[in-house]
Amino acid sequence: MIEAAALSEFFEGRRIGEGKYLSLCPLCSSKSETLYLTDGRKGTLIYCHSGCDKEDVLAEVGLKLQDLFSNSHTFVKPPYDPAEDLHRVDIIRSFIKEKKEKGEPILYSDVVFANQVKARLKSHNCWKPLNV
Numbered sequence: 001m002i003e004a005a006a007l008s009e010f011f012e013g014r015r016i017g018e019g020k021y022l023s024l025c026p027l028c029s030s031k032s033e034t035l036y037l038t039d040g041r042k043g044t045l046i047y048c049h050s051g052c053d054k055e056d057v058l059a060e061v062g063l064k065l066q067d068l069f070s071n072s073h074t075f076v077k078p079p080y081d082p083a084e085d086l087h088r089v090d091i092i093r094s095f096i097k098e099k100k101e102k103g104e105p106i107l108y109s110d111v112v113f114a115n116q117v118k119a120r121l122k123s124h125n126c127w128k129p130l131n132v
């Protein structure tokens with residue numbers, strides 16, 4: 001389950017009261033804040049004043065309605081931060097360079113890990129090729 005405070009981070013909202021947050025709705029073209037995020041008894045409530053479908057609003061940030069309820073066991077990931085993966089890329093590159101210089105073999109597991117990091121960065125449009 002994801003509480004209103006955490007949910008608000010997905011929408012870059014602001015706190016307006018105890019367990020209450022307000023933010024721009026990702027689906028509304030309106031410049032005013034219409035999205036209400038509130039802690040409820042069994043889960044977190046999400047409501048757009050302009051009448052957007054809450055499942056569509058959640059889908060914009062990669063969440064499902066069930067993520068908001070306490071009976072769900074869904075693990076909710078925080079917004080992706082590429083900094084760690086970009087740091088891993090630096091480490092992997094210098095590691096591979098070092099192995100090549102020493103003439104040591106590069107292990108299959110190293111390649112798999114490197115490709116996982118690369119795929120994750122690519123899927124978030126954060127991948128930076130070498131020598132650019």
Ligand SMILES: [Zn+2]
Pocket residue numbers: 025026027028034048049050051052
């Ligand atoms: Zn809306």
